[in-house]
Amino acid sequence: MGPLLIGGILESVGKIAGDLITTDKERAELAFRAQELDQKLDLAQIEVNKVEAASASVWVAGWRPGIGWVCVSACAWNWVGLPLSSFLLAAAGHPVNFTPADLSEMWPLLLGMLGIGGMRTFEKVKGVTK
Numbered sequence: 001m002g003p004l005l006i007g008g009i010l011e012s013v014g015k016i017a018g019d020l021i022t023t024d025k026e027r028a029e030l031a032f033r034a035q036e037l038d039q040k041l042d043l044a045q046i047e048v049n050k051v052e053a054a055s056a057s058v059w060v061a062g063w064r065p066g067i068g069w070v071c072v073s074a075c076a077w078n079w080v081g082l083p084l085s086s087f088l089l090a091a092a093g094h095p096v097n098f099t100p101a102d103l104s105e106m107w108p109l110l111l112g113m114l115g116i117g118g119m120r121t122f123e124k125v126k127g128v129t130k
Contacts, residue, residue: 064113071110074101 055061
């Protein structure tokens with residue numbers, strides 16, 4: 001069962017339980033248990049990530065860097081390749097109107113990957129990890 005499905009089930013059960021629970025102490029206990037379960041799911045995903053990263057297969061360990069390189073390639077084309085190609089072709093007497101790549105779906109992915117890398121760097125600087 002995937003984490004997204006489990007999260008949806010937990011949310012539904014939480015709403016039903018919230019209607020049945022009447023005291024603040026019971027609500028606090030339920031919130032604590034839900035947070036505890038969410039933390040366990042996060043730790044399980046971290047372990048999966050460690051196993052994937054340690055794999056010798058490029059198909060297992062290389063998909064994250066591969067996605068990063070695809071995002072970098074699209075940005076490089078939009079901001080360097082496209083303007084340079086347009087300029088050179090126009091200068092050669094063959095103007096071409098290139099359409100820039102739509103990066104709207106890549107930005108959340110790229111920024112998320114950069115954010116995780118930034119957090120890792122912050123941990124190293126603070127001496128939390130090696």
